[in-house]
Each structure stands twice: as structure tokens, then as C-alpha cells.
Amino acid sequence: MTARSEVTDRMLIFGERHLRRTLDQYARHYNGHRPHRALQLQPPRSDRPVVDLTHERIKRRPVLGGLINEYERAA
Incomplete structure (x- = not known):
């Protein structure tokens, strides 16, 4: 997937400043929290161990207004 198909094709961008903030937030998610196949579906910057969800x-944390979601263990 690309930033275009995952983000900009799904939301209305209001100017260059909004586009830069949106792409910055997407890049942080993509490079730090999104699972990567080459890493056996682990995120590159995993600061937490894999959790057995059974x-x-x-808890879900919405990114980009809920367009993308990140998940972590609930306290």
C-alpha cells in the first residue's frame, strides 16, 4: 500500500500545511508502528513485546482521525 491509497485518496486535504502534517503522522505510523512482513509482522520500533490477544x-488508538488504528495492551 502507499500513502496515497491509504491516506490521501480517503480524506480531503486543506492546503500544504495540512498535507505535510497528515503525511508526517502517516510516516510515523508506517515506519514505527505498522507490522512489516519482513519482520514477521513485528513493527520496526516495537517498544512492547508481542501480546497474546486471546x-x-x-485498546485501540486512532491515527489520522480513525483512518488508521494502532492497538496496544490495555492497562
Whole structure:
């Protein structure tokens, strides 16, 4: 997938400043939190261990107004 198909084709961009903020936030998600196949579906900057979701509660954190979601263990 690309930033275009995942983000800019799905939202209305209001000027260069909005585009830069949107792409910056997407790049942080893509490069730091999104699972990568080459890493056995682990995120590149994983600061938390893999959680067995059959025994843990998870919490969703919306990115880009809910266009993308990140998940982590609930406290």
C-alpha cells in the first residue's frame, strides 16, 4: 500500500500545511508502528513485546482521525 491509497485518496486535504502534517503522522505510523512482513509482522520500533490477544485486553488508538488504528495492551 502507499500513502496515497491509504491516506490521501480517503480524506480531503486543506492546503500544504495540512498535507505535510497528515503525511508526517502517516510516516510515523508506517515506519514505527505498522507490522512489516519482513519482520514477521513485528513493527520496526516495537517498544512492547508481542501480546497474546486471546488472554489480554487491547485498546485501540486512532491515527489520522480513525483512518488508521494502532492497538496496544490495555492497562
